[in-house]
Each structure stands twice: as C-alpha cells, then as structure tokens.
Amino acid sequence: MGRWGPDARGRLEEAALELYTERGYEQTTVAEIAGRAGLTERTFFRHFADKREVLFGGSTLLRELVVGAVERVPEAATPMEAVVAGLAAAGAFFQQNVERSRRRQAVIDANAELQARELSKFAALATAIQGALHRRGVAGPAAGLTAEAGIVVFKTTFERWLGGTGQRDWTPLLRESLNDLRTVVGGGEAQVDPQ
Structure with missing residues (x-):
C-alpha cells in the first residue's frame, strides 16, 4: 500500500505496537515504524509528535x-x-x-x-x-x-x-x-x- 493509502494513522499505530512488542520501545525508531507501515517518516510526524504518542492517540x-x-x-x-x-x-x-x-x-x-x-x-x-x-x-x-x-x-x-x-x-x-x-x-x- 502506498504512502498515501487509507488509514495511515491506524497503520502507523499497528506497526508501532508490533515493533514495540517485538523489539521493545527503546530499540524501535520512527523510521522503522514508518517503514513497517509502508509510509515515510514525514507522514509519521504528520500524525504524531513522537513515538510515544503512537500509543496514546x-x-x-x-x-x-x-x-x-x-x-x-x-x-x-x-x-x-x-x-x-x-x-x-x-x-x-x-x-x-x-x-x-x-x-x-x-x-x-x-x-x-x-x-x-x-x-x-x-x-x-x-x-x-x-x-x-x-x-x-x-x-x-x-x-x-x-x-x-x-x-x-x-x-x-x-x-x-x-x-x-x-x-x-x-x-x-x-x-x-x-x-x-x-x-x-x-x-x-x-x-x-x-x-
């Protein structure tokens, strides 16, 4: 799915939760979250201020x-x-x-x-x-x-x-x-x- 696909926010939330569960919160980067969601870091920051906020959206x-x-x-x-x-x-x-x-x-x-x-x-x-x-x-x-x-x-x-x-x-x-x-x-x- 492209970076302009539907529900970018939901995809980022799910990707972050998967990575935090697999690797741990501290070891996961915004770039990895965006990559897992099939999006860019720039798109990530359109939706969330930082990687903590993905869990509190x-x-x-x-x-x-x-x-x-x-x-x-x-x-x-x-x-x-x-x-x-x-x-x-x-x-x-x-x-x-x-x-x-x-x-x-x-x-x-x-x-x-x-x-x-x-x-x-x-x-x-x-x-x-x-x-x-x-x-x-x-x-x-x-x-x-x-x-x-x-x-x-x-x-x-x-x-x-x-x-x-x-x-x-x-x-x-x-x-x-x-x-x-x-x-x-x-x-x-x-x-x-x-x-």
Missing part, C-alpha cells in the same frame, strides 16, 4: 467520550453518578479491541517513560472530568475530588478488565471497583447505570 477520543457522557447525565444525578456514566462510556471504547488494549498496556508497563506519559494522560482526563463537573454546577474541591476518585475507579476497572479473559463486560467490573471504593470510604453498594 486515542486519548482525545476517550476524553471526549467520558466528558460527553458526564455532561449528558440528568441534573438530578450526583457528581459521582455523572462520573460513573462517563466511565461506563469508556468501557465501550475499550471493548472494541481487547487484544490491542492488552498489547498496548504490556508495552507501557515495560517502560518507565511510557508509564509517566500514561500518568500525564490520566491527569489530563481528571482535569477534563473536573471541568465537566464544574459545568454541571459542582463547586470547588468536590469536583476535583470526584474526578480524581473517578480516575482511581477507572484504573482499577481497566486493570481488572485486562486481567480477565476479555469476555467480561466493563460495567460489572466498573461496579465492583466503585463498590470497593465505597467500602473503603464507608459507603453503601454502588449503582451503575451505563446510560
């Missing part, structure tokens, strides 16, 4: 999905219910490709630089959720605390989901993670409505 879409769901929840919902709706929307995003998510996470887990980048993306997601909560009328520290608690629940759910067979649905795992948080802070059982 879906972050913007994920943030939009989560924030959109938080904003669409009925006004009567509590801040945490709104965040849980956003996290439920994230499940649909990940369940599209379980195996790719596992491979991607294995690459990130094997590299401290990528782990730091992932933490940065989580921080950006928490800030976006906090902004959505502010727009819903949640004031002051409550919005930040709820957003950060949501990130903890998200990370726990994601780890459980990756650690399973991939056949389990996201929503029950989200419910388990939220219930664990409520147990730690002394609350009751959680209700999760993925709508």
Whole structure:
C-alpha cells in the first residue's frame, strides 16, 4: 500500500505496537515504524509528535467520550453518578479491541517513560472530568475530588478488565471497583447505570 493509502494513522499505530512488542520501545525508531507501515517518516510526524504518542492517540477520543457522557447525565444525578456514566462510556471504547488494549498496556508497563506519559494522560482526563463537573454546577474541591476518585475507579476497572479473559463486560467490573471504593470510604453498594 502506498504512502498515501487509507488509514495511515491506524497503520502507523499497528506497526508501532508490533515493533514495540517485538523489539521493545527503546530499540524501535520512527523510521522503522514508518517503514513497517509502508509510509515515510514525514507522514509519521504528520500524525504524531513522537513515538510515544503512537500509543496514546486515542486519548482525545476517550476524553471526549467520558466528558460527553458526564455532561449528558440528568441534573438530578450526583457528581459521582455523572462520573460513573462517563466511565461506563469508556468501557465501550475499550471493548472494541481487547487484544490491542492488552498489547498496548504490556508495552507501557515495560517502560518507565511510557508509564509517566500514561500518568500525564490520566491527569489530563481528571482535569477534563473536573471541568465537566464544574459545568454541571459542582463547586470547588468536590469536583476535583470526584474526578480524581473517578480516575482511581477507572484504573482499577481497566486493570481488572485486562486481567480477565476479555469476555467480561466493563460495567460489572466498573461496579465492583466503585463498590470497593465505597467500602473503603464507608459507603453503601454502588449503582451503575451505563446510560
């Protein structure tokens, strides 16, 4: 397929993931990624700022999905219910490709630089959720605390989901993670409505 073929971005993401898995992140160059995808380095840099970003290209879409769901929840919902709706929307995003998510996470887990980048993306997601909560009328520290608690629940759910067979649905795992948080802070059982 030529360098102007369809889905250059997707081809670059897949090529990078293959090479990172085969050789390791540090040993893989942008030139090798572009070559594996049948593209040029110049095309690579049209889509990604650096070779780390190939693994985080879906972050913007994920943030939009989560924030959109938080904003669409009925006004009567509590801040945490709104965040849980956003996290439920994230499940649909990940369940599209379980195996790719596992491979991607294995690459990130094997590299401290990528782990730091992932933490940065989580921080950006928490800030976006906090902004959505502010727009819903949640004031002051409550919005930040709820957003950060949501990130903890998200990370726990994601780890459980990756650690399973991939056949389990996201929503029950989200419910388990939220219930664990409520147990730690002394609350009751959680209700999760993925709508």
